[in-house]
Amino acid sequence: MQFDIIENPHPVAxxxxxxxxxxxxxxxxxSDHTVIIDWTDDGDxxxxxxxxxxxxxxxxxxxxxxxxxxxQEVFExxxxxRHADGGVYTFRPRANAARMNRSAARxxxxxxxxxAFVESLEQMLAVDSSWVPEGEGAALYLRPFMIATEAFLxxxxxxxxxxxxxxxxxxxxxxxxxxxxxxxxxxDFTRSGPGGTGAAKTGGNYAGSLAAQAQxxxxxxxxxxxxxxxxxxxxxxxxxxxxxxxxxxxxLITPQLTGxxxxxxxxxxxxxLAQDRGLAVEERRVTLDEWARGIEDGTIVEAFAxxxxxxxxxIGELVDGETTIASPGTGEVTASIxxxxxxxxxxxxxxxHGWMHRLA
Ligand SMILES: *Cc1c(COP(=O)(O)O)cnc(C)c1O
Numbered sequence: 001m002q003f004d005i006i007e008n009p010h011p012v013a014x015x016x017x018x019x020x021x022x023x024x025x026x027x028x029x030x031s032d033h034t035v036i037i038d039w040t041d042d043g044d045x046x047x048x049x050x051x052x053x054x055x056x057x058x059x060x061x062x063x064x065x066x067x068x069x070x071x072q073e074v075f076e077x078x079x080x081x082r083h084a085d086g087g088v089y090t091f092r093p094r095a096n097a098a099r100m101n102r103s104a105a106r107x108x109x110x111x112x113x114x115x116a117f118v119e120s121l122e123q124m125l126a127v128d129s130s131w132v133p134e135g136e137g138a139a140l141y142l143r144p145f146m147i148a149t150e151a152f153l154x155x156x157x158x159x160x161x162x163x164x165x166x167x168x169x170x171x172x173x174x175x176x177x178x179x180x181x182x183x184x185x186x187x188d189f190t191r192s193g194p195g196g197t198g199a200a201k202t203g204g205n206y207a208g209s210l211a212a213q214a215q216x217x218x219x220x221x222x223x224x225x226x227x228x229x230x231x232x233x234x235x236x237x238x239x240x241x242x243x244x245x246x247x248x249x250x251x252l253i254t255p256q257l258t259g260x261x262x263x264x265x266x267x268x269x270x271x272x273l274a275q276d277r278g279l280a281v282e283e284r285r286v287t288l289d290e291w292a293r294g295i296e297d298g299t300i301v302e303a304f305a306x307x308x309x310x311x312x313x314x315i316g317e318l319v320d321g322e323t324t325i326a327s328p329g330t331g332e333v334t335a336s337i338x339x340x341x342x343x344x345x346x347x348x349x350x351x352x353h354g355w356m357h358r359l360a
Pocket of ligand 1: 077307
């Protein structure tokens with residue numbers, strides 16, 4: 001794909017950028033550029049056009065743009081790390097490209113070539129590689145997304161769509177050490193249901209999770225655990241992370257993909273790394289009861305959540321209404337799979353599965 005490149009005439013001053021990169025936080029600062037590819041359907045099935053790199057800045061949208069009313073949008077999240085060889089690498093970008101297309105199909109948005117998706121990330125890094133922070137666990141977070149821009153209040157798939165990439169420097173998500181998180185078990189809200197949009201990475205799922213997240217915060221919890229009340233409160237996932245349990249005899253249990261949970265690239269990679277070590281991985285229905293009983297009788301010895309932003313985070317406590325179930329702290333399996341995965345991503349551990357892709 002041919003990209004026009006219009007460099008930002010007013011990039012962030014070098015001193016200011018250095019200041020930001022020294023303490024980037026998460027999702028609050030953005031690099032100098034954005035990548036854009038537009039899509040229009042003139043009754044010909046639609047095509048992508050006007051691929052370009054521009055200065056980062058506000059989007060001019062018609063107030064009737066469908067994304068603003070009917071939330072027709074999907075997004076992705078990935079990280080780019082600077083390795084010791086000076087190159088900037090990202091993790092399994094084709095898996096994200098394929099997932100964006102599955103999400104897009106569910107939300108009646110167009111398919112974008114995997115090649116064009118990967119190229120859009122390369123274009124981003126070609127202009128903004130100076131925004132990749134250095135330091136333990138720090139990365140440039142990449143946020144590709146697709147929005148329905150057509151000005152039309154009728155309800156049907158939009159005929160004008162925009163795909164974009166923005167980039168945001170990110171520090172170590174939970175600040176270095178592995179601090180186990182406190183999880184709020186949501187009994188009032190679910191995230192998804194059969195035939196719904198749970199498997200799509202789409203903004204509406206997040207909008208629907210915010211009230212539950214607010215309840216979690218009120219109860220001093222960091223994250224929400226969503227259940228499937230139609231199946232004896234089977235464990236689904238957190239608002240933006242998949243869940244694993246580790247048994248005392250060295251098995252990993254994670255909820256199977258039934259269409260109501262999001263298929264994490266991290267989840268898939270953890271399964272692979274666990275199997276490489278000879279650990280059995282069970283993808284199956286696991287209820288909150290089984291989890292609680294397992295903690296009590298010592299058969300479940302670790303639990304962790306995983307996703308791109310935080311990589312792997314141990315789960316410390318489950319708060320279920322008045323009851324608090326203390327999960328054992330950071331276990332060995334959690335810590336060592338995390339170390340290996342993060343090592344592959346940052347270039348400290350050999351990439352035996354060919355997961356890393358050089359962007360710049
Ligand atoms: C993005 C996301 C995840 C994690 O996916 P990764 O590819 O591992 O980052 C898990 N659950 C939800 C709901 C998500 O949106």
